[in-house]
Amino acid sequence: MEIVFETAQEAVDLYRELPAVFRQEAGVLLINSRLVIFPATEADFGELAFLISRFIIEKFERKWLLDIIENQYFFSEPEEKIEILSIITAIFAGEKNDLPQTGTLPDKRQLIIESLDGILSEHSTFTFQSILRFRLTAYREVLRQFVEIAIDEYKLEQEYQVFIDKLRRIIRAYRPLCEKIEVLDEQPFRLYDDRHRLIRNVQSVRSFYPLLKQWGIEAEPSIILTLIALAPKQVIVYTDRPEHSIMRTLHQVFEDRVCFLPGDFHAENEAGLQ
Template sequence: MEIDFDTRQEAAEFYRRLPSSLRQVTGVMLINSRLAVFPEKTTDYKEFAQLIARYICERYEKKWVMAIIENYYYFTDPEEQVAILNIVSAIFAGEKNDLPQTEVLEDRRTIIMDSLEGILQEHHSVSFTSIVRFRLTAYRKALRRYVEIAIDEYKLEQEYQVFIDKLRRIIRAYKPLCEKIEVYDEQPFKLYDERHHLIRNIQSVRSFYPILKQWGIEAEPSIVLSLIALAPKQVIVYTDRPDHGVMKTLHRVFEDRVCFVPSSLHLTSGNRVSQ
């Protein structure tokens, strides 16, 4: 079997990436811009297909993803393109498995291999350029699906950031109603003022939800909005889950006003004073 490359340099680059063990087993030879391969069994074809798939991903994938982002979905701003590309890369790396629909995505290298194995076994001579241009339709379609999911996530992240920015501005725009609030991460959350008095009816403190509507925010009651209604100068949160989504949102909104402390350090219930 022979694989023809456009240039000797490209052939040599691919040859150098081959494991020495595979070169010996399959008798790979570099001849100008061609690789001569002498696989002995079906598993050799499979391993060779895996190597070609990896080479294609490493050499072309980023460029193709960027082209899809710009030419199919019309994102032309470089910063937006890079942000979407980073999300795609995170999906490839398995770091975004919690995103909707990622669980049904096929592994893109498996798609390439499925396209390659038959070609390698059925043809005595193949053109690498022809493979890249004409034989990877399913793979390119899969890349578009990855990009679609990444764009949806990017838009959600942008909306979330706008939401966070509005909440920060609200905190800065209104006078704090208390110096310090202590939050106990329980079911439900409990809030205490600086005198350790339980804050019971937070919404009665300030006509807060009409204020939110003035800022263009439609939201359900939450611990985050409750704290914003009080706009304390300092928030101490007793929790054993500082990486939880709610805690991350609190940190983004209140920034250096918030401090997370292990639950074991909070006052015992006997020391709390309830109103």
């Protein structure tokens, strides 16, 4: 089998990606801009397909993703492209498992391997460019779908940051009504004033919601908006789930006004007051 490359450097790059053991067992020869390979078994063909797929992903995938982002979805600002690309990278690394759409897409590496199945075993000579141009349609379509998912996530994150910014500005714009609020993370949340008295008329803060509309905020009642309505200078949250999305949002909105303590700290404080 002979693979012909556009440049000698491309041939060298792939040659270096092949493990020494494979090069020896499959009799790989580097001749100028060509690789001559003598795979002897089905396992050799399978390993070669895997190694070529890894080479394609490492060498071309980032460039193709950026091309899709810019030329198919028209994001041309460098910062936007990098943000979207970072979301895609997180998806590939398994760090965005909360996006259910990603679970329905086929494995991108397997698509490349399947596209190589015929050409490696049935052609004695072919160009590497023919693989890139004609054999990777399914793989590149999956890349486009990942880009689409990432762009949707990027837009949601942008909207979320606008929402957080508005809430921060509300806090800064209005005079605090109390010094401190303690929040006990239970179902439902329990709120205590700075004299450690349970705040029972939490529902009364709903009168604050028409004011929120003046800021362009349409939202259902929540612990976050309740605290904004009460406008404390300090918020202490007793919780055993500081990484939960609600807690992260509280931290982003109230910034240095909020601190988080373990839930059992509240029980100890109550015992000390009795």
